[in-house]
Amino acid sequence: MNVLRVGKYRLLQHLGGGGSSEVYLAEDTVIRRKVALKVLHSRGADERETRHFERETRVASMLNHPNIVTVLDVGSDDDVQFIATEYVEGETLRQRMQRGPMSLEDVLDVAIGVGSALAAAHEAWIVHRDVKPENIMLRRDRGVKVVDFGVATLAGGGDETDPLRRPLVGTLYYLSPEQVRGEPIIDTRSDIYSLGIVLYEMLAQRPPFEAHDVLEVLAMIVEKEPPPLPATVPLVLHHLVKKALRKSIYERTQTAAEMVAELAELRLDMMIRARADRYAV
Numbered sequence: 001m002n003v004l005r006v007g008k009y010r011l012l013q014h015l016g017g018g019g020s021s022e023v024y025l026a027e028d029t030v031i032r033r034k035v036a037l038k039v040l041h042s043r044g045a046d047e048r049e050t051r052h053f054e055r056e057t058r059v060a061s062m063l064n065h066p067n068i069v070t071v072l073d074v075g076s077d078d079d080v081q082f083i084a085t086e087y088v089e090g091e092t093l094r095q096r097m098q099r100g101p102m103s104l105e106d107v108l109d110v111a112i113g114v115g116s117a118l119a120a121a122h123e124a125w126i127v128h129r130d131v132k133p134e135n136i137m138l139r140r141d142r143g144v145k146v147v148d149f150g151v152a153t154l155a156g157g158g159d160e161t162d163p164l165r166r167p168l169v170g171t172l173y174y175l176s177p178e179q180v181r182g183e184p185i186i187d188t189r190s191d192i193y194s195l196g197i198v199l200y201e202m203l204a205q206r207p208p209f210e211a212h213d214v215l216e217v218l219a220m221i222v223e224k225e226p227p228p229l230p231a232t233v234p235l236v237l238h239h240l241v242k243k244a245l246r247k248s249i250y251e252r253t254q255t256a257a258e259m260v261a262e263l264a265e266l267r268l269d270m271m272i273r274a275r276a277d278r279y280a281v
Helices: 047-062 093-098 104-123 188-204 214-223 235-244 256-279
Strands: 009-018 021-028 033-041 071-077 080-086 090-092 136-139 144-146
Touching (some): 093 188
């Protein structure tokens, strides 16, 4: 690999990464298109990192949805494997939340976009397993993109020999109770719980379960009910978030499509009321 090139891609800017993988803003020198290029240095990667990378390539390329980042190319150059995806010009949801409170309209738009992406993934029997603000990109035109399917798995099981098939795959504050309990089968309702946590965090400006000790956070996820959302949040949204965060998967919102429909109905009601207020005498 040339320091400034990977295959036909010219590296323009380092965007992030860790371990043996890095992400760059790059240019496809054939068609002059900017892409996000994720590269894995095979010589420095352990088995887990390699599996993570291969899985992200395979799973993301199976999905085609406006709210899921599009895989454009995969390949290798000497000892480097790469994935080229569309370059999402904007910021992560985490970066947006750090800038201050979000309007209720923006919160709903983000949740609907993420929920729609998950509904498409779940239709393909794919569980993301790492839904969190860092994996949600907000475009400048207000579009929403879900990224990083590197720890995704097949709903209901998957490859028993896969080292990624472990209960605590994911990110601490967004783990579902069943993941924390170490249940062997994690299904699509785990993603719904994680989306519920993200929705709660957008509304409350903090996650529902926080503590300095990791074990205390894990215990809270399994045993505690989330604190009430701010009084300014509509009651119907209180109920929607509470249902998404049920400890039992059987009492939880059952599908991402169901959650999207409820969010979209609330969003439509808000638009109708806002229009009526504008024309009120």
